Amino acid sequence: MMLPAMRRILAVFLFLTGLPGGMGLLWPHASDFSTGWRIYRLADRMADTFSSSITVSSKTNVWIRHGSDFDRITRMDGYGVRTYAAPGEGTFPVHESRSGQLWSIYSEGVMLYLGDRWEAHPIPEIRQLIASEPLRMIKPIPIVPAEVDHVFILLPDRLMSYEADTRQATAVLLAADSGLERFNEMTESMAGGLWITGQRGIGRLEGPLRQVRTGLRWQPWPGPAGYQAFQRPVESFTGGVVTVAERTGGERVVTSFRAERWEVIEAPSTRVRFAWQIEPGHFWACSRDGLWEWNGQVWRMVQQSDLDVSGFNDVALEPSGVFWLATTDGVVRRGPKFWTRSRGTQHPESTVHVFLADPAGAAWFVGPDEILRHEGGRWDRYKSPAASESALENVRLAAFHAGDAIWIGRSEQIWRFDLASSRFERRPRELGGRKLLGQLRDGRVVLEGKQGKSLAMWIEGKEGAEMWFQIDSEVGLGEEVSAFLQSETSDVWIAGxxxxxxxxxxEIQSFGRSHGLIPVRAQCLIEYSPGHIWCGGGDLVQEFDGKGWRVIRSGFERVHQMRRMRDGGVLVASTSGLHRYxxxxxxxxxxxxxxPSLAVYDAGEDSRGRRWAATVRGPVLADESADVDPPRSTVVPARENRGLAGAESHRFLIRGFDRWKETPSERLLFSRSLDGGAWTPFQYESSVTLAGLAAGTHRLEVRAMDRAWNRERTPTVMEFTVVLPWHRDPRLVGLSIAGCLVVMFFAGLAVNRHRRLVRSYAEVEQIVAQRTQELERANEELLHSQKMRALGTLAAGVAHDFNNILSVIKGSTQVIEQNLEDRDKVLARAERIRTVVDQGSTLVKAMLGMGRGASEAPVECDVRELVEGAAKSLGEAVASAATLDVQIDSGTPRVVTVRNLVQQVLHNLFANGVDAMGGGGVLRIRARALTQFDSHILLPPDGPGPWVELSVTDSGTGMDPDVLPRIFEPFFTTKAFSKRRGTGLGLSMVYEMAKGLGIGLHVRTSKGQGSTFSLVIPLQRGGGIRGAPAALAPGGRMEPPFLSR
Structure with missing residues (x-):
């Protein structure tokens, strides 16, 4: 960064080199165009206030160099400011090419910016020139960037082309061959070529620059005789090139070269360095200590106090006429305003009231004492015939008539201005009509007069005035008509x-308060669209829409005139400014x-589409090219609703920025759209509050518009989410209400169905209770019947068995009585009696087994002893009928159980096996230790393993599959008709005893191969003996299973 002391030294040097031995000429009247100035300093985010050089690119980006010791440069694009690294020492300007590349000079060549750094490209010719001319560090070597990686460099003796990719410099044109003797300055032309000035004149290298390497098209123009040393050429967008030159004696002049003709103007100072032209006849010039404006006759100096800057170091011009100044105290921008005074000789600044558009292209203005005409940049003035009396004072209306005159209305006077003779004449009242009202669509003028007590409308044609129609005084219009209009449908509208x-x-129709019309003094009437009439007067504009009147807008202070525009808009001239709709x-x-003033009397468009305004300080013209860039807008949530997604309303701040602040931010207009809806009219609003939004994501779009009606092309978008409490969300409330109604409906159905179901249940329960009682009585009767039948069956069986026994005993006794001497018969019959007695004893024992108590304590028993004890109880008859095969595995453990009950179980299984074999066969008894039993076991053992398995296998015929499920039913037997008729109680007793002892029971049988009954006795008793069997009666005796159902 440049130190303050070094900066002061450089500023003093620049100041001294700009003085001609004394101060510049200070004119007594300062410039009156200060409203177009903008000054940018450090507070505007520039790298520094001090500015040594400035350039403007084709993209209108402004590049500023801040001094030899400052390491940053500034770029401004009108919307923001950004700084970059400086290219090196010196104050050489930075140039931007059309492709966006940055180029600059340094002491040994050129530098190219590569995104984040400057790349040096040494060029020996530049190093030699700066070494031989040290002042070149202050007066930079001119360069003009061409296409990518290509730049043109102007040295005093040659024009060079440099290619960055190959690092080669080539001489394009030598000064000795140019006709200019020596090269001085160079700038890019608007056509894409080069303007080069030299010692003897100016020349142009035709573009585009990319073709210069293939073909050179050079055109020199020698300067006027006696002038030399032509400096920087500045091309104006209106045509022509302006330079600063010197006479042979050393005095400086401003020269303008246009259409191969030279114009010379005396410079305001002998040290003027730069000069440029805004439009024909309007020049500017500056030295290091002064800035001057040429108004066509004299140079006027812009005083330092007007700009608050000093030290003009460099200048840059935009094609639009905007120019930039790099100064010691900042960067100055001067651009035309939207409304400007037309440049020309003696621009009028006197009051004008009426504007008229000449079909031939001229613009006419009527003032208090003269008529003005503007055409081709020239102003013509026509004084009124009685200027001292202000014959045209308070003129409100004027009209072209028949293409040869202008009719002017002032109070009750009518003046006619003849276009051919430029003479005024007052129209005699005797010809009909005393006041000018307006003009018909065919060009004839309408006059107001008196006809008795009525108002008479006259039409002035080529043959004179003629009566049109009358308005009776009873209508209430009064004695004066203040506004007149003929619509497209030929309706005539009159206000007063x-x-x-x-x-x-x-037919006449009157409109007043009853139709919504606010009574004010109407000044003008226009037809906005078919059927829509606008009336301007007082401080408001009202509209008739075919049904009634309404206020369009108020707050104008006082409306003077309204005019339709070609684009369908409306211009409203008032004392508060000019308004456009x-x-x-x-x-x-x-x-x-x-x-120039807020008091605007009239405004409109001429035949060329240019807009004019008649003000109290003269006519002004709208410069459509003064501001062509749209503004930009921003939308941010207000601080109070950040994070409040469920707030009742949401407020957003709207801000805008116009390029180069052509329209101040506080005067920008905004339009917005919510969720893709219709756009609101443009109006000023710094914030917007949105209330009553539905829950969900919303999209707010905003566009800005400046006062030149440049609209933002792409709207700014703000997306936000609204989360509403459930009771404020219409959708949720609606759904809740609908849900409640549905719930209530189905609840009603459910209640109704429940009541019906309760009644049905009650009826069913009553029926079920009745049926249950009937079923219980039937079950009791059935059980009693079954018990009686079982007892009958039991009694019949026992009686039958004992009857057989008794029959045998009885028969044997009779035989013995008859054969007492026969010992053999007696012994045989005694043996038979013993046999049948044993059978009876067995039957009794079987029956007693069912009623035996089950409270005997378990003891440790040997398996072999259990088997032998059971085998002895079979008796000789049973034992002799089968062969017992007992196999007890070694290591078979002892078991803890009830000995007699287990032996009774084995006895029954043995007897059942012997019976199954039919009196012969082998009955196999096996005992072994068991760690896992079959998963299909009929009765699982009680307690965990290991176990002891006792199996009894007969060699009988086996059982059918349909018989197996019933073998443990009481009194079920397959030997009812066999020789050894069974009772059906043996296996039933086996099942009940095994279940009571916690012993597992398993049956395996196969038809024709015998059956195997297995007892699985646990070694460890999980819960001890189960106790009495399930059919144990309260008296301690076991009831048979068939009696316990």
């Missing part, structure tokens, strides 16, 4: 005395937009 009348085909939006122009 707070009323508006419509004359249609001879278009597409539903209003915009106001005032002093900030260049109007």
């Amino acid at each position: 005395n707070g009323l508006v009348l419509r004359w249609r085909q001879g 278009f597409d539903g939006s209003w915009s106001s122009d005032g002093l900030d937009e260049g109007l």
